[in-house]
Amino acid sequence: MATVDDVREIALALPGAEERIGGHTHEPAWRVKGGQFAWVRTPRGTDQRQLAELGRSWPGGAVLGVRVSSLEEKDALLAAEPEWLFTIPHFDGYPAVLVRLDAIARDRLAELVSDAWLLRAPFGVAKTWLAERGLE
Numbered sequence: 001m002a003t004v005d006d007v008r009e010i011a012l013a014l015p016g017a018e019e020r021i022g023g024h025t026h027e028p029a030w031r032v033k034g035g036q037f038a039w040v041r042t043p044r045g046t047d048q049r050q051l052a053e054l055g056r057s058w059p060g061g062a063v064l065g066v067r068v069s070s071l072e073e074k075d076a077l078l079a080a081e082p083e084w085l086f087t088i089p090h091f092d093g094y095p096a097v098l099v100r101l102d103a104i105a106r107d108r109l110a111e112l113v114s115d116a117w118l119l120r121a122p123f124g125v126a127k128t129w130l131a132e133r134g135l136e
Helices: 004-012 045-053 071-080 106-120 123-132
Strands: 018-021 028-032 035-040 063-067 096-100
Touching: 004 018, 004 028, 004 035, 004 106, 028 106, 035 106, 063 106, 071 096, 096 106, 106 123
Parallel strands: none
Antiparallel strands: 018 028, 028 035, 035 063, 063 096
8 A cells, every 4th residue: 555655755756856736636746847747636526427427436545647658558557457557538548547546555656656757757867767776
């Protein structure tokens, strides 16, 4: 089980990452100069209605949105990890997944947040970070 505080700790340990509070949602989001890579996502009325039409409901507990590299990666992640990853109609055609923080292990969360950060981080910063970890 992970928490928003875990997300904050993981995200802010990444070079250049900063936290901002969303203007419409008043929820935390994490970004670098290249854009947002993770954000707390709460359900909107439209989300609730669309999920109900699909016979689904918004999970209890905190939910995090994270960027992924492509729609193909999104589909693969959703198929492989349905216990803690899901999507909603609002994200159809958008490369992101939603993470049930109350269901995911902190280590796996760290991988997802780091991968999302790599998509948005400046190339040189990302390359150095990967090299320091022997992942280049």
